[in-house]
Amino acid sequence: MSDDLPLGLLFGLLFLLICLSAFFSSSETGMMSINRYRLSHQAKGGERPAQRVLRLLGRPDRLIGVILIGNNFVNNLAASIATIIAIHFFGEVSGPAVATLALTIVILIFAEVTPKTYAAIKPERIAYPTSLALEPLLKLLYPLVWMVNAISNGLLRLMGVRNIEGGADSLTRDELRTVVHEAGAMIPRRHQSMLLSILDLENVTVNDIMVPRHEVSGIDLDDDLESILAQVRASQHTRVPVYKGDINNIIGILHLRNAARFLSKSEVTKAAIVQEAREPYFIPESTPLHTQLLNFQQQKRRIGIVVDEYGDVEGLVTLEDILEEIVGEFTTDVAGMQQDIHSQDDGSYVIEGTANIRDINKALGWQLPTDGPKTLNGLILEHLESFPDAPACLQVGTTRMEILQVKDNLITSARCWQYMRRGRTA
Template sequence: MDAELPLGLLLSLLALLIIFSGFFSGSETGMMSINRYRLNHKAKQGDRAARRISKLLKRPDRLLGVILIGNNFVNNLAAALATVIAIHFLGESLGPFVATLILTITVLIFAEVTPKTLAALHPERFANPASFALAPLLKLLYPLVWLVNLVSNFLLKLLGVRPDQHRQDNLTSEELRSVVNEAGNLIPSRHQAMLLSIMDLEKITVDDIMIPRQEVVGLDLEQDMDCLLKQLRHCQHTRLPVYKNDINNVVGILHLRGALRLISAPEPTKGMLVQETREPYFIPESTPLQTQLLNFQKEKRRIGIVVDEYGDVQGLVTLEDILEEIVGEFTTDVPNNQDDIQPQQDGSWLIDASATVREVNKQLDWELPTHGPKTLNGLILEYLESIPDGNICVSFGPYRIETLEVKENLIKAVRCWEITAPRRRLPRPRKKWGATD
């Protein structure tokens, strides 16, 4: 009986050591796998466990040191006890071998794979309770942990690694995009689209969304005053560019408030019209939308004249145009109440060739090339390298574009459709790529 009691205690102690080994193994995986952003959010909200875990993770070398010291201590002690128990039953010749084999399998299953897998799947469930034990244990074993870290950090420095330079948990724009896409039901789809659109602002320039110069509505000072007043009375826009004879000679921007004062004047003159204008604000065509949005805010502007590298006016862009890139269209364009993209009964689409390629891709979920010309007219003309004499049909991968009207050196209208083929991302069109009918 006296001989059996110590043996029972040894077996109980061995089982307890295996449990401790599983605790340290799971704590290591749980601490290192926990979501740092969710942890920081909870810590800022006052969660004590989150604050305690964040404090431990500020020095991962110390955290890993105390975990590994504890894990190695219990594993070595468990190996010694298992050897004693095995020798008791099998003798000194066979006992150590059997103890090593059985303990290796036991530790691997119950103290390594199982707790680490569980901690990887549910890191917070392991990290929260583990922090209660690891925090005081770190203080208790701090001298030993400090010594171990001192030697370890010295070896890391010999390998060219600086342990004092902590890795920053910063996300790149593409990583943040993946986080938003993988958020699932945590973020409503509408909000996901808005977040992704905000991140796309740095890839889109003002010439991608500007109103081209041939579509700009403005006041020409070369016209007589009666025509200008009539145009002001029937204008559908809040702000109008004022120019002399040509849009390149912009004098200023007229707000509708100034136009009302002008119309109500007894004898309005062109000089009074110019006085009501504000100095024009010019924007390089290659300015990213993200930068331009901040520039609009800084300059207290809502409209800008887009110019190319030679200073020629290419069009204009408004603050509303940039905001619509984020939230989608939220205003009604009265002058353009007819859609540029109209579905047909045969499954094709009747499209105004002045429509931008980005607009077509967005509405039809297509993948026409966007890193070249901005409009369908420009895309077709760049591919053909000439202005067609009559209607033709061109192929861009799975997409077919048939011209319906060619007038004034421009393609006015086209009919587009997608052939039944697997979707694939298109390279930039080249001269020999595609087919012409």
């Protein structure tokens, strides 16, 4: 029969089969390499090629089945034709071996490596046009594809794979962080920082960002009226807690815009101040920030009192505090606004012992551990495992600390620096 077919036709058929092999190889790589999230976005936008590819990827077993059936068919047919041609030139003894070697090299270069590499680099350029042929080909070969898939899926179920259909793609929080990091110039750096901060809200509680109780400025109703009025007029805060005797006995939250109502009266009483105060809103100290953000929205609140498990006041947190965790401090010079951090000429920092560790990290770009103590004093004591009788030095990660002052069982200040950034060695 080979004598009845001219060599020109055989070479033409062989060339066509190699092209078809390249088509199936590139379509397989392109379909599997395409960005699923961009594809879903384009499909929702009404782009038909994306919708077509998405339909094919909905059953990857059928897609791979039709591609491999086509690829194996054309490769086997190409091998047969190559053998006929090689026998014509090299005889029946050497022909098959020459055909196998030559065709392997040709298919490897022109039908496998080159088209698959291009498809991996430009998956959309391959997946969209090839889907025009793959979709009707799948319908044409469906009985054969179904039979192959039935056997294959049965073997997969024996291996523990139950769900054959292509499910909805999902990312974990850590994977989404990697996506944001790798977005590069597609997402501005400022927006990347905000997106990562939103992802971190789940790991941060109100206890981490609250204003501690010893720093809370409030109105004590046990003070004389003149002192209270002077405090109201000089307050730099929009909302202040009102308590009686002790901050654990909070009566309400006073919005200072309401203070004009009693300040305008000829006689001001403490009862009038209490009347203008809104009932306090209490928050458990372990509440995650993403939960508290929703709670503020639902409760129509902007400030909450943080309490521990015994109901004692630990501090207060505001809506602005949570927003700053997302967008950053509402200032361009965070370190300059941080009163507990004092820059030194040698590149080190003298930091107050009561400084919050998260504030230190944000202000200086450090990575001190935040899963334990909340203040620098607590962090130092945790690592020393005892209260220092005299100034001492220690190292926490890449940060070196020198205790400068100790007073009343409290480390009041320490000199800190990043030794790696200053070219030092541990």
